[in-house]
Every structure is written in C-alpha cells, then in structure tokens.
Amino acid sequence: MVKFLKPNKAVIVLQGRYSGRKAVIVRSFDDGTRDRPYGHCLVAGIKKYPSKVIKKDSAKKTAKKSRVKCFIKVVNYRHLMPTRYTLDVDLKDVVAPDCLQSKDKKVTAAKETKKRFEERFKTGKNRWFFTKLRF
Amino acid sequence: MVAGKKTKKTHESINNRLALVMKSGKFTLGHKTVLKSLRSSKGKLIIISNNCPPLCKSEIEYYAMLAKVGVHHYNGNNVDLGTACGKYFRVSCLSIIDPGDSDIIKSIPGDQ
Numbered sequence: 001m002v003k004f005l006k007p008n009k010a011v012i013v014l015q016g017r018y019s020g021r022k023a024v025i026v027r028s029f030d031d032g033t034r035d036r037p038y039g040h041c042l043v044a045g046i047k048k049y050p051s052k053v054i055k056k057d058s059a060k061k062t063a064k065k066s067r068v069k070c071f072i073k074v075v076n077y078r079h080l081m082p083t084r085y086t087l088d089v090d091l092k093d094v095v096a097p098d099c100l101q102s103k104d105k106k107v108t109a110a111k112e113t114k115k116r117f118e119e120r121f122k123t124g125k126n127r128w129f130f131t132k133l134r135f
Numbered sequence: 136m137v138a139g140k141k142t143k144k145t146h147e148s149i150n151n152r153l154a155l156v157m158k159s160g161k162f163t164l165g166h167k168t169v170l171k172s173l174r175s176s177k178g179k180l181i182i183i184s185n186n187c188p189p190l191c192k193s194e195i196e197y198y199a200m201l202a203k204v205g206v207h208h209y210n211g212n213n214v215d216l217g218t219a220c221g222k223y224f225r226v227s228c229l230s231i232i233d234p235g236d237s238d239i240i241k242s243i244p245g246d247q
Contacts, residue, residue: 001178001179001203001204002201002202002203003175003176003202004174004176030175039174039175077174081194082198082201084200
C-alpha cells in the first residue's frame with residue numbers, strides 16, 4: 001500500500017522506441033491530466049549507454065566512452081516496469097512538462113540531463129542504472 | 136517457510152473469507168487490474184492461483200514487494216479460485232481493495 005511510482009524511481013521503459021531502456025521518473029501524474037486521462041509520468045532516460053571503460057584507455061578515449069545520450073518522454077504507467085532502484089539526480093528544474101512542446105526546449109533539457117547523468121556516471125555511483133539491460 | 140500440505144480447515148476458511156469479501160467488499164480480478172491496483176496503492180491483498188504463468192506471478196510479486204502488499208498463493212488453480220469467488224470463469228489473480236466485513240487481510244498474510 002505504499003506508492004512507489006514516485007520521482008527519482010528508476011524504471012525500465014517497456015514499449016516504444018526506447019523499450020528496454022532505463023529511465024528515472026522526474027514527475028508523476030497519478031490521476032492524469034485532461035489531455036492524458038490515465039496515469040503517466042515524465043521520465044528522463046538513457047538513449048545510448050556509456051561504453052565500457054578499461055584501464056588501458058587514454059583520457060581522451062575515456063571521455064569519449066563515458067558519454068551518455070538522454071531522452072525525455074511522457075510515458076503511460078502501463079508501459080513502465082518499476083524497479084527497486086532509485087536515482088537521486090535533481091532534474092526537477094531542468095525537465096518540466098512544458099519542455100516537450102517545442103524542439104529547442106526539448107534539446108536544451110536533454111543537454112542538461114545529459115550533463116547531470118554523465119557527472120553521476122563518472123562518480124561511479126548507481127552503476128546499475130548505467131549498465132545496459134541485456135535481453 | 137514450511138508450505139507442507141495445507142490443512143483442509145484453513146483452506147476452507149480462506150474460501151469463506153473470500154466469499155465474504157465478494158459479498159461485502161471491493162476487489163478486482165485479473166492481471167491487468169491487479170497491477171493497476173498496486174500502482175495506485177489501492178490493493179491490500181493479492182491472491183494468486185497456483186497455475187498462474189510464472190512471468191505474471193513474478194511480475195505481480197515484484198510490484199507487491201515494491202508496494203509492501205501481501206501476496207497469498209492460493210492452494211488451487213485458476214478454476215478453483217474462480218469458483219471460490221463465485222464466478223463462472225477462471226481467475227488467476229485477484230486483488231482485494233476493500234475487505235468489507237471480512238478479516239481476510241488481518242488473518243491470511245499471518246498464516247503465510
């Protein structure tokens with residue numbers, strides 16, 4: 001009886017172009033809105049996972065391999081698989097429901113989340129989130 | 136966790152409690168609505184039949200683990216669970232939203 005689809009929850013997108021990708025809930029709309037009369041949430045996820053970095057790699061190569069490509073999407077709850085993991089990256093100010101209305105707002109939001117994801121990846125925390133789900 | 140052979144007495148008591156819930160409480164039947172009730176944190180107890188497909192079973196158990204809701208593995212298949220609910224169709228999983236007059240929520244997860 002605990003609500004678990006809350007912000008900062010790590011989820012896996014199940015349907016659509018990004019199916020199989022890990023994402024984090026930024027904002028959840030449990031009762032829906034007028035345009036979307038179903039439970040849905042705004043997620044920020046990983047489009048392209050960072051590659052495996054080995055000790056032999058030069059600094060330039062490490063930087064290239066640690067790049068993360070992000071996506072921002074509004075997803076129905078039905079198309080998500082919640083996990084027991086969380087990712088506490090503060091994306092509330094960056095990702096807002098209105099940033100999906102125009103292309104350039106979306107691009108700037110994605111760039112900012114990319115930066116935050118990359119710095120989180122470099123610290124080595126939340127390793128599960130940045131590994132590709134094999135299926 | 137000793138499952139063993141569930142005595143006839145406790146099995147009947149589950150059936151009795153379920154019948155009372157059907158009469159006086161709120162419930163939903165079926166995988167889709169069970170997940171919906173878990174997501175909205177309305178479900179209070181989940182009952183799964185023993186021949187529920189393992190993927191569905193695992194999915195429901197995982198959601199219930201996240202929502203901290205008890206899951207009861209019914210000692211019977213979906214045909215039996217449907218009969219226990221008083222329905223003429225098969226029921227693989229059901230979610231009790233409001234137990235009504237029944238004490239199923241207090242008594243059954245304790246037995247598990």
